[in-house]
Amino acid sequence: MLYHLFDLFNHLGWNIPGHGLMSYISFRVMLASIVSLLVALFAGKKIIAWLQRKQIGETIRDLGLEGQMQKAGTPTMGGIIIIISILSGALLFCDLTNIYTILLLVTTIVLGGLGFADDYIKVFKHDKNGLSEKAKLIGQFSLALGIALAMCFVPSFWPGETKEIVTTIPFVKAHEFDYSWLIPFKGQFGMYCTWALYVLVIIFIILACSNGTNLTDGLDGLAAGTSAIVGVVLGVFGWLSSSVMTSDYLGIMFLPGSGEVAVYMGALVGALIGFLWYNTYPAQVFMGDTGSLALGGIIGVGALLTRKELLLPVLCGIFLVESLSVLMQRFYFKYTKKKTGEGKRIFRMSPLHHHFQKEGIPALIQKPARALPESKITGRFWIIGIILAVSTLALLKLR
Numbered sequence: 001m002l003y004h005l006f007d008l009f010n011h012l013g014w015n016i017p018g019h020g021l022m023s024y025i026s027f028r029v030m031l032a033s034i035v036s037l038l039v040a041l042f043a044g045k046k047i048i049a050w051l052q053r054k055q056i057g058e059t060i061r062d063l064g065l066e067g068q069m070q071k072a073g074t075p076t077m078g079g080i081i082i083i084i085s086i087l088s089g090a091l092l093f094c095d096l097t098n099i100y101t102i103l104l105l106v107t108t109i110v111l112g113g114l115g116f117a118d119d120y121i122k123v124f125k126h127d128k129n130g131l132s133e134k135a136k137l138i139g140q141f142s143l144a145l146g147i148a149l150a151m152c153f154v155p156s157f158w159p160g161e162t163k164e165i166v167t168t169i170p171f172v173k174a175h176e177f178d179y180s181w182l183i184p185f186k187g188q189f190g191m192y193c194t195w196a197l198y199v200l201v202i203i204f205i206i207l208a209c210s211n212g213t214n215l216t217d218g219l220d221g222l223a224a225g226t227s228a229i230v231g232v233v234l235g236v237f238g239w240l241s242s243s244v245m246t247s248d249y250l251g252i253m254f255l256p257g258s259g260e261v262a263v264y265m266g267a268l269v270g271a272l273i274g275f276l277w278y279n280t281y282p283a284q285v286f287m288g289d290t291g292s293l294a295l296g297g298i299i300g301v302g303a304l305l306t307r308k309e310l311l312l313p314v315l316c317g318i319f320l321v322e323s324l325s326v327l328m329q330r331f332y333f334k335y336t337k338k339k340t341g342e343g344k345r346i347f348r349m350s351p352l353h354h355h356f357q358k359e360g361i362p363a364l365i366q367k368p369a370r371a372l373p374e375s376k377i378t379g380r381f382w383i384i385g386i387i388l389a390v391s392t393l394a395l396l397k398l399r
Contacts, residue, residue: 001092025239025259028093032263033270036089040274044081048278048285051075074283077119079291081278082224082271083112086298089267098260099156100238100305103147104298111210111297114139115289130289140207140293147301148202152195156257165198167307168252170395175251177310205309206300212319213296215326215351220283221276222353222378226318227295228272229385233315233392234302235265241306250396253307261305268298281375315392318385325352332364353377 021027052075086108094101118130151157169177179201180194217223238261240246247254275291278284287295299316303309313320329350337343347365348358355363359371 001096022093025242025262028263029235029239029266032089032093032267035092036085036267036270037274039088040081040085040271041277043084044078044274044278044285047081047084048075048078051077051285074286076123076286076288077116077290078275078279078285079112079115079119079287079289079294081285082275082287082291083108083294085271085274086264086267089270090264093267094263095257095260098257099150099154100257100260101264103150103301103305104261104264107143107147107206107297107301108294110143111140112290112294115291115293118289118293136293137207140210140297141203143297144203144206145199147206147304148199151202151304152199165194166253167310168396169310170398175396176253201309202304205304205312206297208323209300209303209312209316209319210293210296212316212323213299214289214292216319216322216353217287217292218351219353219374219378219381220281221279222381223292223295224272224276224279224287225378225382226385227299228269228276229382229389230299230315231265231268231272231302233389234299234306234308235262235269236393237306237308238262238265238302252396255305255307258306261302264298265302268295281378311392311395314388314395317388318381322351322353325350325355353381 087105090101090105090108096102096105114131114136118136121127122130165179166176167179168175179198180190182197183190183193185193213223213227216226238258240250241252241255242257242259242262244254272295275287279287296319300309300312303312303315308315325347328346332346333343345361345363347355348361348363349355355365356368356372356377357374359369
Protein backbone atom coordinates (compact mmCIF):
# COMPACT_ATOMS: atom_id res chain seq x y z
CA MET A 1 0.00 0.00 0.00
CA LEU A 2 2.83 2.39 0.82
CA TYR A 3 4.44 1.40 -2.48
CA HIS A 4 1.30 2.49 -4.38
CA LEU A 5 0.85 5.59 -2.22
CA PHE A 6 4.35 6.85 -3.01
CA ASP A 7 3.85 5.92 -6.65
CA LEU A 8 0.71 8.10 -6.65
CA PHE A 9 2.65 10.98 -5.10
CA ASN A 10 5.24 10.59 -7.83
CA HIS A 11 2.60 10.77 -10.60
CA LEU A 12 1.03 13.83 -8.98
CA GLY A 13 4.40 15.53 -9.04
CA TRP A 14 4.59 15.89 -5.26
CA ASN A 15 8.26 16.14 -4.40
CA ILE A 16 8.26 14.24 -1.11
CA PRO A 17 11.81 13.57 0.17
CA GLY A 18 12.76 9.93 -0.20
CA HIS A 19 9.82 8.95 -2.39
CA GLY A 20 12.20 7.62 -5.04
CA LEU A 21 13.54 4.99 -2.65
CA MET A 22 10.35 2.98 -3.12
CA SER A 23 11.43 2.23 -6.68
CA TYR A 24 14.42 0.26 -5.37
CA ILE A 25 13.73 -3.41 -4.75
CA SER A 26 16.54 -3.70 -2.19
CA PHE A 27 15.07 -0.85 -0.12
CA ARG A 28 11.59 -2.39 -0.12
CA VAL A 29 13.03 -5.80 0.80
CA MET A 30 14.69 -4.26 3.87
CA LEU A 31 11.55 -2.37 4.90
CA ALA A 32 9.33 -5.45 4.42
CA SER A 33 11.73 -7.52 6.54
CA ILE A 34 11.89 -4.95 9.33
CA VAL A 35 8.13 -4.38 9.47
CA SER A 36 7.36 -8.12 9.45
CA LEU A 37 9.96 -8.70 12.15
CA LEU A 38 8.55 -5.98 14.39
CA VAL A 39 4.96 -7.15 13.87
CA ALA A 40 5.98 -10.71 14.79
CA LEU A 41 7.77 -9.51 17.93
CA PHE A 42 5.07 -7.19 19.25
CA ALA A 43 1.92 -8.89 17.94
CA GLY A 44 3.38 -12.30 18.75
CA LYS A 45 3.49 -11.54 22.48
CA LYS A 46 -0.17 -10.54 22.50
CA ILE A 47 -1.24 -13.49 20.35
CA ILE A 48 0.60 -15.96 22.59
CA ALA A 49 -1.08 -14.44 25.66
CA TRP A 50 -4.47 -14.78 23.94
CA LEU A 51 -3.76 -18.39 23.03
CA GLN A 52 -2.82 -19.09 26.64
CA ARG A 53 -6.03 -17.48 27.92
CA LYS A 54 -8.01 -19.64 25.51
CA GLN A 55 -5.97 -22.63 26.73
CA ILE A 56 -5.05 -23.50 23.15
CA GLY A 57 -2.27 -25.85 24.16
CA GLU A 58 -0.58 -28.72 22.39
CA THR A 59 -1.70 -32.21 23.36
CA ILE A 60 1.39 -34.39 23.60
CA ARG A 61 1.54 -38.15 23.13
CA ASP A 62 4.35 -39.79 25.06
CA LEU A 63 6.65 -41.20 22.38
CA GLY A 64 9.68 -41.47 24.63
CA LEU A 65 11.44 -38.46 23.13
CA GLU A 66 13.77 -36.38 25.25
CA GLY A 67 12.02 -33.32 26.71
CA GLN A 68 8.79 -34.18 24.94
CA MET A 69 6.34 -34.19 27.82
CA GLN A 70 7.56 -30.81 29.08
CA LYS A 71 5.96 -29.31 25.96
CA ALA A 72 2.44 -30.28 27.00
CA GLY A 73 0.21 -27.21 27.14
CA THR A 74 2.46 -25.03 25.00
CA PRO A 75 0.20 -22.85 22.81
CA THR A 76 -0.15 -23.95 19.21
CA MET A 77 -1.62 -22.18 16.15
CA GLY A 78 1.32 -19.77 16.30
CA GLY A 79 1.29 -19.76 12.52
CA ILE A 80 -1.21 -16.93 12.94
CA ILE A 81 1.75 -14.78 14.02
CA ILE A 82 3.71 -15.72 10.90
CA ILE A 83 0.85 -15.07 8.48
CA ILE A 84 -0.13 -11.73 10.02
CA SER A 85 3.51 -10.62 9.95
CA ILE A 86 4.08 -11.70 6.34
CA LEU A 87 0.92 -9.97 5.17
CA SER A 88 1.84 -6.79 7.04
CA GLY A 89 5.18 -6.44 5.29
CA ALA A 90 3.95 -7.65 1.90
CA LEU A 91 0.82 -5.51 1.73
CA LEU A 92 2.76 -2.40 2.65
CA PHE A 93 5.74 -2.74 0.33
CA CYS A 94 4.88 -5.14 -2.52
CA ASP A 95 3.35 -4.09 -5.83
CA LEU A 96 -0.16 -5.45 -5.30
CA THR A 97 -0.93 -5.36 -9.03
CA ASN A 98 1.99 -7.67 -9.80
CA ILE A 99 0.99 -11.26 -10.66
CA TYR A 100 3.90 -12.65 -8.61
CA THR A 101 2.64 -10.83 -5.51
CA ILE A 102 -0.96 -11.90 -6.12
CA LEU A 103 -0.10 -15.60 -6.40
CA LEU A 104 2.06 -15.50 -3.27
CA LEU A 105 -0.67 -13.73 -1.31
CA VAL A 106 -3.29 -16.25 -2.47
CA THR A 107 -0.98 -19.12 -1.50
CA THR A 108 -0.38 -17.69 1.97
CA ILE A 109 -4.06 -17.07 2.68
CA VAL A 110 -5.41 -20.33 1.24
CA LEU A 111 -2.87 -22.70 2.80
CA GLY A 112 -2.81 -20.69 6.02
CA GLY A 113 -6.59 -21.02 6.15
CA LEU A 114 -6.39 -24.74 5.44
CA GLY A 115 -3.86 -25.21 8.23
CA PHE A 116 -5.96 -23.04 10.57
CA ALA A 117 -8.99 -25.25 9.92
CA ASP A 118 -6.90 -28.32 10.78
CA ASP A 119 -5.57 -26.76 14.00
CA TYR A 120 -9.03 -25.46 14.94
CA ILE A 121 -10.54 -28.93 14.71
CA LYS A 122 -7.71 -30.40 16.79
CA VAL A 123 -7.84 -27.75 19.49
CA PHE A 124 -11.46 -26.59 19.75
CA LYS A 125 -13.24 -29.73 18.56
CA HIS A 126 -10.80 -31.93 20.50
CA ASP A 127 -10.32 -34.17 17.48
CA LYS A 128 -6.62 -35.06 17.39
CA ASN A 129 -6.91 -36.14 13.74
CA GLY A 130 -7.92 -32.66 12.56
CA LEU A 131 -8.83 -32.37 8.90
CA SER A 132 -8.79 -35.65 7.05
CA GLU A 133 -5.85 -36.33 4.74
CA LYS A 134 -8.31 -36.31 1.85
CA ALA A 135 -9.62 -32.84 2.73
CA LYS A 136 -6.09 -31.47 3.07
CA LEU A 137 -5.02 -32.90 -0.26
CA ILE A 138 -8.13 -31.56 -2.00
CA GLY A 139 -7.42 -28.07 -0.64
CA GLN A 140 -3.74 -28.21 -1.57
CA PHE A 141 -4.49 -29.69 -5.00
CA SER A 142 -7.12 -27.04 -5.75
CA LEU A 143 -4.68 -24.25 -4.92
CA ALA A 144 -1.87 -25.89 -6.89
CA LEU A 145 -4.11 -26.34 -9.93
CA GLY A 146 -5.15 -22.68 -9.74
CA ILE A 147 -1.50 -21.58 -9.54
CA ALA A 148 -0.63 -23.84 -12.47
CA LEU A 149 -3.42 -22.47 -14.66
CA ALA A 150 -2.44 -18.90 -13.78
CA MET A 151 1.18 -19.55 -14.68
CA CYS A 152 0.13 -21.11 -17.98
CA PHE A 153 -2.43 -18.57 -19.14
CA VAL A 154 -1.54 -15.18 -17.61
CA PRO A 155 0.27 -13.31 -20.43
CA SER A 156 2.72 -11.50 -18.12
CA PHE A 157 4.41 -14.83 -17.37
CA TRP A 158 5.21 -15.30 -21.04
CA PRO A 159 6.29 -12.02 -22.65
CA GLY A 160 6.66 -12.12 -26.41
CA GLU A 161 5.17 -14.50 -28.94
CA THR A 162 7.04 -17.67 -27.96
CA LYS A 163 5.96 -19.69 -24.96
CA GLU A 164 8.85 -22.04 -24.38
CA ILE A 165 8.53 -23.64 -20.96
CA VAL A 166 12.05 -23.31 -19.65
CA THR A 167 13.53 -23.31 -16.17
CA THR A 168 16.94 -22.89 -14.59
CA ILE A 169 19.18 -25.90 -14.15
CA PRO A 170 22.89 -26.11 -13.33
CA PHE A 171 25.71 -27.85 -15.22
CA VAL A 172 24.36 -26.99 -18.69
CA LYS A 173 25.06 -24.15 -21.10
CA ALA A 174 22.86 -21.07 -20.54
CA HIS A 175 21.47 -22.74 -17.37
CA GLU A 176 18.19 -23.50 -19.14
CA PHE A 177 16.14 -26.68 -19.31
CA ASP A 178 13.21 -26.91 -21.71
CA TYR A 179 10.36 -29.17 -20.57
CA SER A 180 9.63 -30.04 -24.20
CA TRP A 181 12.84 -32.10 -24.18
CA LEU A 182 10.96 -34.69 -22.10
CA ILE A 183 8.15 -35.01 -24.65
CA PRO A 184 8.73 -37.37 -27.60
CA PHE A 185 5.99 -35.72 -29.68
CA LYS A 186 6.40 -32.67 -31.89
CA GLY A 187 4.02 -30.09 -33.29
CA GLN A 188 0.80 -28.93 -31.70
CA PHE A 189 0.20 -32.19 -29.84
CA GLY A 190 3.71 -32.09 -28.41
CA MET A 191 3.11 -28.54 -27.21
CA TYR A 192 -0.08 -29.58 -25.42
CA CYS A 193 1.75 -32.48 -23.79
CA THR A 194 4.50 -30.12 -22.65
CA TRP A 195 2.00 -27.78 -21.02
CA ALA A 196 0.24 -30.73 -19.36
CA LEU A 197 3.58 -31.93 -17.98
CA TYR A 198 4.33 -28.44 -16.68
CA VAL A 199 0.98 -28.31 -14.88
CA LEU A 200 1.72 -31.67 -13.22
CA VAL A 201 5.18 -30.46 -12.16
CA ILE A 202 3.68 -27.32 -10.59
CA ILE A 203 1.07 -29.32 -8.68
CA PHE A 204 3.63 -31.86 -7.48
CA ILE A 205 6.08 -29.20 -6.27
CA ILE A 206 3.47 -27.22 -4.32
CA LEU A 207 2.10 -30.36 -2.66
CA ALA A 208 5.58 -31.72 -1.92
CA CYS A 209 6.88 -28.47 -0.42
CA SER A 210 3.77 -27.87 1.67
CA ASN A 211 3.73 -31.38 3.13
CA GLY A 212 7.53 -31.53 3.46
CA THR A 213 7.55 -28.41 5.63
CA ASN A 214 4.68 -29.83 7.64
CA LEU A 215 6.69 -32.99 8.38
CA THR A 216 9.75 -30.94 9.36
CA ASP A 217 7.77 -29.04 11.98
CA GLY A 218 8.60 -31.34 14.88
CA LEU A 219 11.32 -29.60 16.89
CA ASP A 220 11.46 -26.13 18.39
CA GLY A 221 12.62 -23.70 15.69
CA LEU A 222 13.40 -26.34 13.10
CA ALA A 223 10.80 -25.59 10.42
CA ALA A 224 10.88 -21.82 10.99
CA GLY A 225 14.68 -21.57 10.88
CA THR A 226 15.05 -23.83 7.86
CA SER A 227 12.29 -21.98 5.99
CA ALA A 228 13.98 -18.64 6.72
CA ILE A 229 17.22 -19.90 5.17
CA VAL A 230 15.36 -21.06 2.06
CA GLY A 231 13.46 -17.77 1.92
CA VAL A 232 16.70 -15.79 1.79
CA VAL A 233 17.89 -17.75 -1.25
CA LEU A 234 14.56 -17.45 -3.07
CA GLY A 235 14.62 -13.72 -2.39
CA VAL A 236 18.10 -13.51 -3.92
CA PHE A 237 16.85 -15.44 -6.97
CA GLY A 238 13.91 -13.06 -7.37
CA TRP A 239 16.17 -10.02 -7.16
CA LEU A 240 18.77 -11.42 -9.57
CA SER A 241 16.15 -12.47 -12.12
CA SER A 242 14.53 -9.03 -12.10
CA SER A 243 17.70 -7.29 -13.31
CA VAL A 244 18.83 -7.44 -16.94
CA MET A 245 22.50 -7.04 -16.00
CA THR A 246 22.69 -9.60 -13.19
CA SER A 247 20.59 -12.19 -14.99
CA ASP A 248 22.74 -11.79 -18.10
CA TYR A 249 25.96 -12.05 -16.07
CA LEU A 250 24.82 -15.23 -14.31
CA GLY A 251 23.27 -16.70 -17.44
CA ILE A 252 19.82 -17.07 -15.89
CA MET A 253 16.45 -15.99 -17.22
CA PHE A 254 15.43 -12.35 -17.02
CA LEU A 255 11.97 -12.27 -15.45
CA PRO A 256 10.41 -8.78 -15.46
CA GLY A 257 8.54 -8.15 -12.22
CA SER A 258 10.14 -11.01 -10.30
CA GLY A 259 11.67 -8.49 -7.91
CA GLU A 260 8.35 -8.61 -6.06
CA VAL A 261 9.23 -12.19 -5.09
CA ALA A 262 12.31 -10.77 -3.36
CA VAL A 263 10.18 -8.25 -1.45
CA TYR A 264 7.71 -10.95 -0.43
CA MET A 265 10.52 -13.23 0.70
CA GLY A 266 11.92 -10.33 2.71
CA ALA A 267 8.60 -10.17 4.54
CA LEU A 268 8.68 -13.97 4.99
CA VAL A 269 12.19 -14.00 6.45
CA GLY A 270 11.46 -11.08 8.76
CA ALA A 271 8.30 -12.78 10.02
CA LEU A 272 10.15 -16.04 10.66
CA ILE A 273 13.01 -14.37 12.53
CA GLY A 274 10.46 -12.59 14.72
CA PHE A 275 8.59 -15.85 15.26
CA LEU A 276 11.83 -17.61 16.22
CA TRP A 277 12.09 -15.20 19.17
CA TYR A 278 9.26 -17.22 20.71
CA ASN A 279 9.74 -20.55 18.92
CA THR A 280 13.37 -21.39 19.66
CA TYR A 281 14.07 -23.96 22.38
CA PRO A 282 12.26 -24.05 24.74
CA ALA A 283 9.38 -22.88 22.56
CA GLN A 284 6.72 -20.55 23.95
CA VAL A 285 4.49 -21.30 20.97
CA PHE A 286 4.25 -23.82 18.11
CA MET A 287 3.36 -22.79 14.58
CA GLY A 288 0.99 -25.72 13.98
CA ASP A 289 -0.35 -26.55 10.53
CA THR A 290 -1.47 -22.92 10.23
CA GLY A 291 2.16 -21.97 9.71
CA SER A 292 3.80 -25.07 8.27
CA LEU A 293 1.39 -25.62 5.36
CA ALA A 294 1.58 -21.95 4.36
CA LEU A 295 5.38 -21.82 4.60
CA GLY A 296 5.85 -24.84 2.37
CA GLY A 297 3.41 -23.47 -0.17
CA ILE A 298 5.14 -20.07 -0.27
CA ILE A 299 8.50 -21.76 -0.81
CA GLY A 300 7.19 -23.97 -3.61
CA VAL A 301 5.38 -21.14 -5.39
CA GLY A 302 8.36 -18.81 -4.93
CA ALA A 303 10.67 -21.34 -6.58
CA LEU A 304 8.23 -21.84 -9.47
CA LEU A 305 7.77 -18.11 -10.04
CA THR A 306 11.53 -17.56 -10.24
CA ARG A 307 11.94 -20.66 -12.47
CA LYS A 308 14.21 -22.36 -9.92
CA GLU A 309 12.01 -25.36 -9.13
CA LEU A 310 14.62 -27.88 -10.29
CA LEU A 311 17.04 -26.51 -7.68
CA LEU A 312 14.64 -27.37 -4.85
CA PRO A 313 16.09 -30.85 -4.14
CA VAL A 314 19.31 -29.09 -3.11
CA LEU A 315 17.89 -25.91 -1.61
CA CYS A 316 15.16 -27.76 0.33
CA GLY A 317 17.31 -30.80 1.06
CA ILE A 318 16.18 -30.83 4.69
CA PHE A 319 12.49 -30.99 3.71
CA LEU A 320 13.27 -33.63 1.07
CA VAL A 321 15.16 -35.91 3.44
CA GLU A 322 12.50 -35.54 6.13
CA SER A 323 9.80 -36.56 3.65
CA LEU A 324 11.85 -39.45 2.26
CA SER A 325 12.55 -40.75 5.76
CA VAL A 326 8.80 -41.10 6.39
CA LEU A 327 8.19 -42.85 3.05
CA MET A 328 11.17 -45.18 3.49
CA GLN A 329 10.15 -46.05 7.05
CA ARG A 330 6.57 -46.90 6.08
CA PHE A 331 7.56 -48.91 3.01
CA TYR A 332 10.25 -50.89 4.81
CA PHE A 333 8.01 -51.60 7.81
CA LYS A 334 5.19 -52.89 5.61
CA TYR A 335 7.58 -54.86 3.41
CA THR A 336 9.33 -56.64 6.31
CA LYS A 337 6.04 -57.31 8.06
CA LYS A 338 4.69 -58.96 4.94
CA LYS A 339 7.86 -61.02 4.43
CA THR A 340 8.70 -62.00 8.01
CA GLY A 341 5.54 -61.25 9.96
CA GLU A 342 7.36 -58.60 11.99
CA GLY A 343 7.75 -55.02 10.84
CA LYS A 344 11.28 -53.59 11.05
CA ARG A 345 12.52 -50.03 10.95
CA ILE A 346 15.23 -48.18 9.06
CA PHE A 347 15.22 -45.29 11.54
CA ARG A 348 14.43 -45.41 15.22
CA MET A 349 11.59 -43.03 14.45
CA SER A 350 10.49 -40.87 11.54
CA PRO A 351 10.54 -38.09 10.43
CA LEU A 352 14.33 -38.09 10.54
CA HIS A 353 14.75 -35.44 13.26
CA HIS A 354 13.03 -37.75 15.76
CA HIS A 355 15.55 -40.51 14.98
CA PHE A 356 18.20 -38.46 16.78
CA GLN A 357 15.97 -38.08 19.84
CA LYS A 358 15.44 -41.80 20.40
CA GLU A 359 17.66 -44.56 21.69
CA GLY A 360 17.23 -48.22 22.46
CA ILE A 361 14.88 -48.86 19.51
CA PRO A 362 15.83 -51.67 17.09
CA ALA A 363 16.53 -50.16 13.65
CA LEU A 364 18.92 -50.57 10.74
CA ILE A 365 20.57 -47.24 11.55
CA GLN A 366 21.83 -47.07 15.13
CA LYS A 367 23.92 -43.92 15.01
CA PRO A 368 24.21 -41.83 17.06
CA ALA A 369 24.35 -44.27 19.94
CA ARG A 370 22.81 -41.82 22.40
CA ALA A 371 19.91 -39.42 21.99
CA LEU A 372 20.92 -35.84 21.25
CA PRO A 373 19.47 -32.72 22.91
CA GLU A 374 16.74 -31.10 20.85
CA SER A 375 18.56 -27.77 20.58
CA LYS A 376 21.66 -29.51 19.17
CA ILE A 377 19.60 -31.36 16.53
CA THR A 378 17.92 -28.14 15.44
CA GLY A 379 21.24 -26.26 15.33
CA ARG A 380 22.88 -28.93 13.19
CA PHE A 381 19.94 -29.04 10.80
CA TRP A 382 20.21 -25.25 10.45
CA ILE A 383 23.91 -25.58 9.64
CA ILE A 384 23.16 -28.19 6.98
CA GLY A 385 20.43 -25.91 5.62
CA ILE A 386 22.91 -23.03 5.32
CA ILE A 387 25.41 -25.28 3.52
CA LEU A 388 22.70 -26.37 1.08
CA ALA A 389 21.62 -22.75 0.54
CA VAL A 390 25.16 -21.62 -0.27
CA SER A 391 25.62 -24.65 -2.54
CA THR A 392 22.42 -23.74 -4.42
CA LEU A 393 23.67 -20.22 -5.06
CA ALA A 394 27.06 -21.58 -6.15
CA LEU A 395 25.36 -23.82 -8.72
CA LEU A 396 24.51 -20.71 -10.74
CA LYS A 397 28.17 -20.40 -11.69
CA LEU A 398 28.57 -24.03 -12.74
CA ARG A 399 27.94 -24.76 -16.41
